[in-house]
Amino acid sequence: MFGKVHNIFVTIALLGLTTLLLTGCGDTPPEPRLETAKAKAEQCVEPTDVMRKDHMEFILHERDETMYEGIRSSKHSFKGCINCHIPAADAQGKPVNYLTADHDLNPEHFCATCHAYVGVKLNCFDCHSDNPEGAAPADSTHANVNGNGGVAHE
Amino acid sequence: MSKSSNIDAYRRKFLLGVAGTATAVTVAPGLLLRQAGAKAPSEEISDKNRWGMLIDVDRLPNGGQGVVDACKKEHGWGDEAHSNDQQKAHWVRTVHVKEKLTEHEFDLPVMCQHCETAPCADVCPTGASFRREDGVVLVDKHICIGCRYCMMACPYKARSLVHEALFDQKAHSPRGKGTVESCTMCVHRIDVGRLPACVEASNGAIIFGDLNDKNSEISQALKARGGKQIRADLGLNTGVRYQGI
Numbered sequence: 001m002f003g004k005v006h007n008i009f010v011t012i013a014l015l016g017l018t019t020l021l022l023t024g025c026g027d028t029p030p031e032p033r034l035e036t037a038k039a040k041a042e043q044c045v046e047p048t049d050v051m052r053k054d055h056m057e058f059i060l061h062e063r064d065e066t067m068y069e070g071i072r073s074s075k076h077s078f079k080g081c082i083n084c085h086i087p088a089a090d091a092q093g094k095p096v097n098y099l100t101a102d103h104d105l106n107p108e109h110f111c112a113t114c115h116a117y118v119g120v121k122l123n124c125f126d127c128h129s130d131n132p133e134g135a136a137p138a139d140s141t142h143a144n145v146n147g148n149g150g151v152a153h154e
Numbered sequence: 155m156s157k158s159s160n161i162d163a164y165r166r167k168f169l170l171g172v173a174g175t176a177t178a179v180t181v182a183p184g185l186l187l188r189q190a191g192a193k194a195p196s197e198e199i200s201d202k203n204r205w206g207m208l209i210d211v212d213r214l215p216n217g218g219q220g221v222v223d224a225c226k227k228e229h230g231w232g233d234e235a236h237s238n239d240q241q242k243a244h245w246v247r248t249v250h251v252k253e254k255l256t257e258h259e260f261d262l263p264v265m266c267q268h269c270e271t272a273p274c275a276d277v278c279p280t281g282a283s284f285r286r287e288d289g290v291v292l293v294d295k296h297i298c299i300g301c302r303y304c305m306m307a308c309p310y311k312a313r314s315l316v317h318e319a320l321f322d323q324k325a326h327s328p329r330g331k332g333t334v335e336s337c338t339m340c341v342h343r344i345d346v347g348r349l350p351a352c353v354e355a356s357n358g359a360i361i362f363g364d365l366n367d368k369n370s371e372i373s374q375a376l377k378a379r380g381g382k383q384i385r386a387d388l389g390l391n392t393g394v395r396y397q398g399i
Contacts, residue, residue, distance in 0.1 A: 127333070
């Protein structure tokens with residue numbers, strides 16, 4: 001008899017939890033900012049659904065081919081992604097960086113839009129340029145921020 | 155995807171190694187020589203080429219400070235604000251040498267010598283240090299863990315570790331905190347048929363070319379006037395050679 005009462009409580013608790021989880025699903029994923037790339041090309045290097053699911057596979061594949069075999073064709077190149085998807089400068093004429101000066105993900109940056117939403121950290125831009133080649137000159141506030149989260153040097 | 159392509163590369167290499175001895179004998183030497191040369195950007199590198207540099211120290215003003223500056227500009231190193239002098243990047247540096255007996259003095263630029271049997275690649279625990287088929291020694295920063303064994307193994311002190319977070323790197327030369335770096339012989343340039351930045355800035359004092367091609371400018375210059383390796387006693391068969399030292 002005691003067990004039955006216990007079961008009812010468990011069921012109620014589970015129902016409550018499910019309701020909570022479902023309410024969390026109300027948020028729709030952010031729309032990636034495609035206007036910069038759309039201005040340059042009608043279609044990405046692969047169909048949109050393929051790019052959404054497999055873009056990392058393409059970048060990884062190209063990475064090894066370039067690193068070890070010296071193949072520098074541009075189709076699935078990381079540089080190609082950046083050059084097409086990231087605007088040369090924002091409305092203020094400053095470069096659009098992956099991180100803001102406060103080390104938050106910059107929602108203006110194409111990669112950051114989705115990666116902030118899904119909580120998948122990117123470390124591509126620890127080494128790679130997050131700007132198209134020949135973009136606006138470096139933002140001095142950004143260049144002086146160190147990786148440990150604080151402004152260490154002026 | 156990448157794994158299978160690597161395995162394919164190993165298989166190809168193995169098969170070529172087995173077949174290589176036979177073909178080298180049967181194919182006329184002239185035919186092999188004509189294959190050597192610059193490749194198209196989409197083409198795979200091969201061991202038909204061995205890229206090298208011949209540095210004429212006498213013709214480099216200020217011990218090659220000009221080529222050091224050109225390298226800094228090309229790859230964006232040297233502006234590490236939070237690193238001390240021991241930590242700062244030095245892809246190439248000028249070294250002053252004085253022989254005690256004769257008091258003969260000179261300066262020379264020293265960078266990665268792109269050894270055939272590279273000690274850095276030997277000691278690397280992750281395989282990040284490696285030698286490309288065309289002889290260029292590189293760090294795959296994707297798998298470098300920053301342990302710095304390679305820096306200790308290198309007899310030329312050619313490598314450095316990035317000690318601080320970097321921003322606004324060059325698109326063609328990714329570099330970042332916690333990875334080791336050194337001269338790449340400007341692979342991003344030679345892969346598309348251009349000359350390394352230092353060679354362009356040297357006014358002809360540095361010759362870049364294919365050491366495997368006996369008709370190349372560098373091979374002809376080496377044949378005519380010779381070229382020394384630094385620490386030749388180590389038997390590393392370096393890709394970088396010097397004249398005037």
